Amino acid sequence: MSTGQRISRSRERLAGSLLAAPGLFLIIALLILPALAILPVAFSNWQFGRGQIALVGWDNFLELTQDRRFVAALRNTIVYVLIVVPATVGLGLLLALLIDGSGKLQAFYRTAHFLPVVSTMAAMAVAWDAVLHPTFGLLNHALTLIGLSGRNWLRDEALVLPTLACIGVWQSVGFAVIMFLAGLRSIPKSLIDAAIMDGATSPLDKARTVMLPLLGPVTVFVTVLTAKRALAVFDTVYVMTGGGPGNASEVLLHLLYVESFEHLRAGYGAAISIVYLALALAILWGQRAIDRRIHYS
Amino acid sequence: MNAGTLTRRFTRHGLLLISTLIVASPFLWMALLSCMPPERAGQSVVSLQIDLAAIKANYAAALTETPMPRFLLNGVIVCALTLTSQIIVGAPIAFALAKMHFPGRKLVVGLVVVALLLPHEILAVPLFFICYRLGVLDSYTAIMLPNLISPTAVFLLYQFFRTIPNDLIHAARIDGMGYWSIIWRVMIPLSKPVLAAIAVLSIVGRWNDLYWPAIAVSSTELMPPPLGMMVFHDQEAGTNYGPLMAAALITTAPLIVAFIIAQRKFIDSFTASSVR
Numbered sequence: 001m002s003t004g005q006r007i008s009r010s011r012e013r014l015a016g017s018l019l020a021a022p023g024l025f026l027i028i029a030l031l032i033l034p035a036l037a038i039l040p041v042a043f044s045n046w047q048f049g050r051g052q053i054a055l056v057g058w059d060n061f062l063e064l065t066q067d068r069r070f071v072a073a074l075r076n077t078i079v080y081v082l083i084v085v086p087a088t089v090g091l092g093l094l095l096a097l098l099i100d101g102s103g104k105l106q107a108f109y110r111t112a113h114f115l116p117v118v119s120t121m122a123a124m125a126v127a128w129d130a131v132l133h134p135t136f137g138l139l140n141h142a143l144t145l146i147g148l149s150g151r152n153w154l155r156d157e158a159l160v161l162p163t164l165a166c167i168g169v170w171q172s173v174g175f176a177v178i179m180f181l182a183g184l185r186s187i188p189k190s191l192i193d194a195a196i197m198d199g200a201t202s203p204l205d206k207a208r209t210v211m212l213p214l215l216g217p218v219t220v221f222v223t224v225l226t227a228k229r230a231l232a233v234f235d236t237v238y239v240m241t242g243g244g245p246g247n248a249s250e251v252l253l254h255l256l257y258v259e260s261f262e263h264l265r266a267g268y269g270a271a272i273s274i275v276y277l278a279l280a281l282a283i284l285w286g287q288r289a290i291d292r293r294i295h296y297s
Numbered sequence: 298m299n300a301g302t303l304t305r306r307f308t309r310h311g312l313l314l315i316s317t318l319i320v321a322s323p324f325l326w327m328a329l330l331s332c333m334p335p336e337r338a339g340q341s342v343v344s345l346q347i348d349l350a351a352i353k354a355n356y357a358a359a360l361t362e363t364p365m366p367r368f369l370l371n372g373v374i375v376c377a378l379t380l381t382s383q384i385i386v387g388a389p390i391a392f393a394l395a396k397m398h399f400p401g402r403k404l405v406v407g408l409v410v411v412a413l414l415l416p417h418e419i420l421a422v423p424l425f426f427i428c429y430r431l432g433v434l435d436s437y438t439a440i441m442l443p444n445l446i447s448p449t450a451v452f453l454l455y456q457f458f459r460t461i462p463n464d465l466i467h468a469a470r471i472d473g474m475g476y477w478s479i480i481w482r483v484m485i486p487l488s489k490p491v492l493a494a495i496a497v498l499s500i501v502g503r504w505n506d507l508y509w510p511a512i513a514v515s516s517t518e519l520m521p522p523p524l525g526m527m528v529f530h531d532q533e534a535g536t537n538y539g540p541l542m543a544a545a546l547i548t549t550a551p552l553i554v555a556f557i558i559a560q561r562k563f564i565d566s567f568t569a570s571s572v573r
Contacts, residue, residue, distance in 0.1 A: 009398075012397055012398060012399070013397075013398060013399045013400060014399075015393075015397065015399075015476050016393040016397035016398060016399030016402070017393075017399045017400065017401075019389040019390065019392060019393040019397070019476060019477075019480075020389070020390045020393040020394065020399065020402075020405060022386050022389065022390070023386045023387060023389060023390025023391075023446055023451060024390060024405055024408070026386060026445055026446035027408055027409065027412050027446055027448065027451075028408070029427075030420075030424070030427075030442065030443055030445065030446060031412040031415060031417075031420065031446075031448070032408060032411065032412060033423075034420040034423035034424055034427070035415055035419070035420060035423075037423045038419060038420075038422065038423060041422060041423070048425070048426075048429075095313070095316060098309050098312055098313050099313065101309070102309060102310065102313060105310070105313070107560075109313050109317060110564070111556075111557070111560055112317045112320055112321060113316070113317070113320055114556075114560075114563070114564060115320065115321070115324065115553065115556070116320060117567065118501050118552050118553065118556045118563060119324075119505075119549045119552060119553055120504065120505045120522065120523050120548050120549035120552065121505060121507070121523075122505070122507045122523035122524075122526060122527065122548070123327075123522075123523065123526055123544075123545035123546070123548040123549040124323055124324075124327075124545070124549065126327075126526065126530060126541060126542070126544075126545040127323040127324065127326060127327035127542065127545055128323050130323075130326055130327065130330055130538060130542065131322060131323050131326050138322060138326045170319075170320065170323075173320075174320075175567060178564050178567060178568060179568065182568050203305070228416070231416070232416070232418050234418075234507070234508050235507050235508070235523075238507065238508075238511070238527075239507075239527065239530065253418055253508070256418075256419075256421070257421070257508070257511070257512070260421060260422050260425070261421075261425070261511075261512050266422050266426070269421075269422050270422050273419035273421075273422060276416065276418065276419050277416065277419050280416040280419075284414060
């Protein structure tokens with residue numbers, strides 16, 4: 001290596017470091033360090049606006065196990081994810097298979113189903129509130145028309161969480177649809193033709209023998225992304241129920257907000273963040289495990 | 298065409314139309330209620346008659362009872378400045394990671410990936426504290442601070458830059474261009490599809506965000522549209538649906554209009570977000 005080359009090498013190293021520096025600084029200051037800071041805060045009794053802070057060991061976590069509102073939030077969040085994810089993936093796949101062969105109206109159907117993904121959830125929660133209104137909501141009107149009795153969807157402890165989960169499905173199904181449509185389009189036509197030659201003539205046979213097995217990776221991806229979004233449910237709860245009635249619709253992110261920024265209990269809020277992080281990591285870990293199985297089998 | 302395929306086609310479109318109707322129902326109900334006079338919106342039987350005076354009254358109330366135009370302006374300012382920062386800070390680091398050798402490069406790529414996978418919701422407590430210590434709580438800066446950099450944007454640009462041939466950069470170097478001008482005059486003009494995806498994802502995310510603005514600002518005049526609409530929601534307390542529905546419609550309309558105009562761009566952007 002000549003001296004000239006060596007100089008340009010070290011110049012490139014310096015230039016590279018300088019170009020990366022501002023971005024790296026922001027990533028560390030706004031993402032990495034805050035994430036690391038949560039751990040010590042979760043073991044402290046820190047309250048926003050109060051001077052003294054002390055480490056209190058596992059106290060926050062012990063309190064969580066005794067806190068009925070937290071236990072409800074944890075349980076409800078898991079139930080919400082377990083309703084929203086399979087329903088979104090299943091409906092998304094079904095709709096994508098229907099839309100894929102729908103001819104001229106294909107673009108229309110795709111656009112219509114995608115609309116909730118880009119719309120403002122806080123505003124749509126207000127709209128859903130009106131749809132679900134017990135006396136003059138659209139849903140109860142429609143139910144009365146077909147001879148069923150309406151319900152008070154958001155004030156009934158047994159109904160409120162499934163109702164919010166349905167809104168969650170409504171919100172995320174369009175994303176699943178476009179991902180599955182992209183996945184379907186990437187299947188080579190020759191494979192489908194081969195299946196038809198082998199006797200898979202009905203759409204159902206085609207879906208079962210060729211399409212579904214090849215959609216494995218897309219399905220894993222849609223499942224994980226829907227699970228991450230469902231875990232972060234906040235807007236509908238904040239706008240429509242505030243976690244009630246009782247704690248029937250309390251969820252982790254809403255409780256995190258209430259404890260940290262209404263009760264100003266930063267330490268306790270950080271402990272809830274740790275639980276939230278554990279659930280997010282469990283989802284990621286599940287993805288890794290399934291990915292490995294798909295790629296090695 | 299035999300009877301079998303005809304039935305099948307009929308079932309397919311029947312199911313899709315029902316599904317479309319269900320998906321569209323909150324939008325239609327919101328639009329319908331925003332066109333009705335208050336005394337009729339509260340009744341149990343909805344008349345489909347649209348009343349021009351009521352439309353005018355409802356939308357006028359939505360735009361004047363709270364500073365709705367200000368909310369919309371706040372939303373535009375926050376989206377524009379956030380996106381600008383994400384690109385100005387993101388492009389150089391993405392370029393350095395994709396095309397240059399410098400010490401610790403692999404570690405930095407690792408940090409970007411960790412930042413990408415991190416659920417950002419949990420950072421609220423530390424970020425609130427940072428805003429407090431910087432003395433910026435209740436300001437545009439507070440709303441924008443957590444998103445001045447976007448790991449998604451960095452990662453998308455990094456992936457795209459890696460596909461650009463090194464020869465192009467060498468040629469530009471031989472022509473005497475510095476790295477800074479290579480980024481902005483060679484790489485960025487080539488990255489339009491990626492930049493469009495980043496813009497869509499960033500704008501949709503920021504415009505619709507309720508969680509962080511609810512933490513970061515308390516002054517009404519700084520609120521972005523979703524949070525501002527909540528003020529309206531609390532004021533009306535479920536009695537006067539017309540103006541509230543008008544406000545909700547105004548809040549979500551800009552993105553919906555943009556989506557309908559540029560459907561392909563939006564859908565491709567969300568497909569490209571597969572990196573997460």
